[in-house]
Amino acid sequence: MKTILKNIAIASCILALANCTVESRNAFNGAAGGTLDQGGFGNPTMNNMLIQTGQKSYAIDLSNRFASEVPSTVNFAFNSARLDASAQAALRKQADWIRQFPEIRFRVYGHTDLVGTNYYNKRLGLRRARAVVSYLASQGISRKRLEALASFGETQPLVVTANQERRNRRTVTEVSGFVQSHPMVLNGKYAQIIFRDYVKSAVERPPEPSKGVTLSVAGG
Secondary structure, eight states: OHHHHHHHHHHHHHHHHHHHHHHHHHHHHSOTTGGGOSSOTTHHHHHHHHHHTTSSOHHHHHHHHHHHHSOOEEEOOTTOOOOOHHHHHHHHHHHHHHTTOTTEEEEEEEEOOSSSOHHHHHHHHHHHHHHHHHHHHHTTOOGGGEEEEEEEETSSOSSOOSSOOGGGSEEEEEEEEEOTTOOTTTTTOHHHHHHHHHTGGGOOOOOOOOOOOOOOOOOO
């Protein structure tokens, strides 16, 4: 019995040593740091490859980041397309963010509450979107990168109510795509975008005096 147990122990040791030898050989012939990979090693390179080959939408990633890092929505008083102080402060933050990515286009959507006719509110929503585009342009953003072509009027309320509701009287700024003539991403210079992201994003323009943008309108 002791002989059998002794033979089993010896066989187990030999098998363990063989496995160690195989693992050591694989580690030696593999990529440096390969044995330390816990699922994150090489992910930045993989992400870059997916973006450059079109398998991952960089525009979608930027759109999600824009919505999470800056206030993408500004609100309006009833029956008005005037940008108040809080709206202007939010738009300055949008402009600071947009300025970091000269290869990206943005679209501004205008909305109203449910007070008034749909025809009138659709025009009012578009006026609000145009007011936002004008303000962003005053902050140095090229109008060629900004669109105020779409207004949802009163058709997409955040709060469903027939009464006046400030949260429904809003514009939303979103990433819409790439500037076709800009070579940055097409040339694969993704590292330059990363450089701007981590270095230049820390620089914020000083606040500017409030400049009201007033439009005479009547609606929700």
